Amino acid sequence: MSHSFHTVFPVADLPPGASKAVQIDGHNILVGNSAGEFFAVQNRCTHQDSPLEGGRIRNGLIACPLHGVMFDVKTGCGRGQMGRVPLRTYALQVSDGQIQVSVDAPVAA
Amino acid sequence: MNERIPMPLIPGDYAGLPPGAARCPGPSVQDIVARDAVPAPQILRESHYEFLGETDIDYRRYTSREHYEQEMTHLWAKTWQWACREEHIPQVGDYYVYEIGHHSVLVVRTGEGIKAYYNSCLHRGTKLRPEEGMGSAQELRCPFHGWTWTLEGALKSVPCAWDFPHVKPETYRLPELRVGLWGGFVFINLDENAPSLESYLEVLPEHFRDWDLGQRYTELHMGKILPCNWKTGLEAFIESYHVLETHPQLLHGTGDANVQYDVYGDHVTRFYAVGGVNSPHLDEPLSEQALVDSMLIGDRSVVNDALVVGEGETARTVMARFLRKVLGDKYGSDLSGVSDAEMIDTIEYHLFPNMVLFPGVSLPMVYRFRPLKDDPERCLFEILFLRPLPEQGLPPDPPEMVLVGEEESYSVVKALDPVLARVYDQDTANLRAQQQGFRASKKPGQTLGNYQEVRIRHFERAVDRYLARGFSKEENR
Structure with a gap:
């Protein structure tokens, strides 16, 4: 079965520490750069539903701008009492300098 | 360097000396450092011991809830x-x-x-x-x-x-x-x-004038919950007397019993252990070359074959020269002006109440011991490694603390040298037995060596001073 990858941004638009939200097939997805590695997670904190866009990214963790709950951008796992529900993560690939995200492809472990 | 030195096995004899005046036979730290190729800074060429008494230290300080709560109010809420x-x-x-x-x-x-x-x-x-x-x-x-x-x-x-x-x-x-x-x-x-x-830091800024820890970054941060009082944990790390029994593998290349102990003011103490010499306790002292071969602690990733002791050289000189080069290259720092002592010796300061720091380059740790919530018999022991900032470019992001489980070995921390992991495992393995032994004892307190354990006495004296100040304020109300 083939999965559809959607081109979202050029790699150059997303320097380390940056994140941008994008809508794909009704999914609100945050695409970000964690120290040179790209990731895609749901753009809604599982704690109190705030968008994660613009949260500080450090050590592979993104901090929710609202209350500071932190999530591992690779696994989606949250930290502490307020991060008990993980974020959904999405498959991402880079092709010809373009970041591509899929809402149906399995996420590599 | 040291010869096998006969020592008495039975205590109880002042041998005509005032209390606290006895020292391990053999060369002192100052004797050894005086012969170094790249000389140590003045601050390491001085000793500052003071006899602080020889009575026992009451075990209830480590077990009682009342003492713990007094510390919360009069110590933790009052100190930097x-x-x-x-x-x-x-x-x-x-x-x-x-x-x-x-x-x-x-x-x-x-x-x-x-x-x-x-x-x-x-x-x-x-x-x-x-x-x-x-x-x-x-x-x-x-x-x-x-x-x-x-x-x-x-x-x-x-x-x-x-x-x-x-x-x-x-x-x-x-x-x-x-x-x-x-x-x-x-x-x-x-x-x-x-x-x-x-003013709280006392002599520390002067001692660290040339060891600017502001020019370091945190490379590694580990934590472990210890089943003991925070003072029990800390006190296991401010004396070197335990090396003989707890870390026998370190006797080659550590002058364990002729470590120097210094006490300053109310808040600061240090020990100074020279590397690259034989323990006075070894039956068969190693050659200078064998000492070099045994000293490779702390950062094995840098070891190569350029470690041969030349004619007229000491193990200390060779090892310092070697580490200056490889650690300088690895961290992009110029270490050419760093003395032999600062390169290879273990110099440890304690700042009251709970900070232990090492200015050295090859063992660049900081320890912290913290009470946990309201339990007098548990504490959090943290270890940070502070490396020199690269001369170019940014250091990596500071790491999250890796928590080593209470029953786990430090060897689970991949970034930690396995030799050091074993040392920390040996250190922490004593602490539950000691904490439980405080309660099991008929004898009401611990007995300290007058010289080698003076930092513990100094530390507990500072605890008492803070508690006494708190009591006198309460009485004046």
């Missing part, structure tokens, strides 16, 4: 403690939550510099940031009802403000604690009337 490193909060909005017992402090990098707040909402008390450690935010918003403060501590918004006519913004600023900076560490003090950090 380092909360985090400056690199933990590099940008405006970055914060670090530091906890000590039930105290919780929010250290924030703001547009007006670093500030520290009591980590509790002024509405109904919820911790503004519930998790310990690093985080980041552009405002401080309580997760319960959404009361929000600016990073600078001003009340910014309250949902349904119409219901709070009695809440005046000028009286609802976040209460601040005192903050002090030294050596890249952010210190806090819960006592608004405490003396300045500068």
Whole structure:
């Protein structure tokens, strides 16, 4: 079965520490750069539903701008009492300098 | 360098000396350092011991809830403690939550510099940031009802403000604690009337003038919960007497029994253990070449074959020269002016109450021992490795703390040299037995060596002084 990858941004638009939200097939997805590695997670904190866009990214963790709950951008796992529900993560690939995200492809472990 | 030295096995003899005057036979630290190729700084060419008594130290200090609560009130709420490193909060909005017992402090990098707040909402008390450690935010918003403060501590918004006519913004600023900076560490003090950090540090700034820990970054941060009182844990790391029994593998290349112990003022002590010499306890001392071969502790990733002791050289000279080169290359730092002693010796300072720091380059640790919530018989032991900042480029992000399980070996930490992991395993393996032994004992207290364990006595004396000050204030009320 083939999965559809959607081109979202050029790699150059997303320097380390940056994140941008994008809508794909009704999914609100945050695409970000964690120290040179790209990731895609749901753009809604599982704690109190705030968008994660613009949260500080450090050590592979993104901090929710609202209350500071932190999530591992690779696994989606949250930290502490307020991060008990993980974020959904999405498959991402880079092709010809373009970041591509899929809402149906399995996420590599 | 040392010869096998006969020592008595049975104690009880002052041998005509005043108490505290006896030393291990054989060359002293000062004898050894005086012969170094690249000489040690003046601060290492001095000794500063003082006999502080020889009575036992009561075990109830480590087990009783009453003593623990007195420490919370009269010690932890009165002393300067380092909360985090400056690199933990590099940008405006970055914060670090530091906890000590039930105290919780929010250290924030703001547009007006670093500030520290009591980590509790002024509405109904919820911790503004519930998790310990690093985080980041552009405002401080309580997760319960959404009361929000600016990073600078001003009340910014309250949902349904119409219901709070009695809440005046000028009286609802976040209460601040005192903050002090030294050596890249952010210190806090819960006592608004405490003396300045500068005076609290006593001789430390002078001793560290050429060891600027502000020019280091945190490479590794490990934590382990220990089944013992915080003082039990700390005291296992401020004497070198235990090396003989606990770390026999280290006797080659460590002058364990002729370690120098120094005490200063109320808050600072140090020990100074020379490397590259034989323990006076070894039956068969090693050759200078064999000493070099045995010294490869701390950073095995840098070892190669260029470690041959030449004619007329000592193991110390060769090892220092070697480490200067490889560690300088690895961390992109110029270490050519660093003395043999600073390269290879173990120099350890204790700053009261709970900070232990090593200025050396090859073993660049900082330890911290913290009581945990309300349990006198558990503590958190943290180890940080501080490496020299690269001369070019940015250091990596400060790492999250790796928590080693209570029953786990330090070898689970991949970034830690296995030789050091074994040492920390051996150290921490004694502590449950010791804490439980405090309770099992018929004898009511511990007996200390007059020289090698003087830092423990100095430390406990400082604890007593803080508690006594607290009592006298209570009586004067």
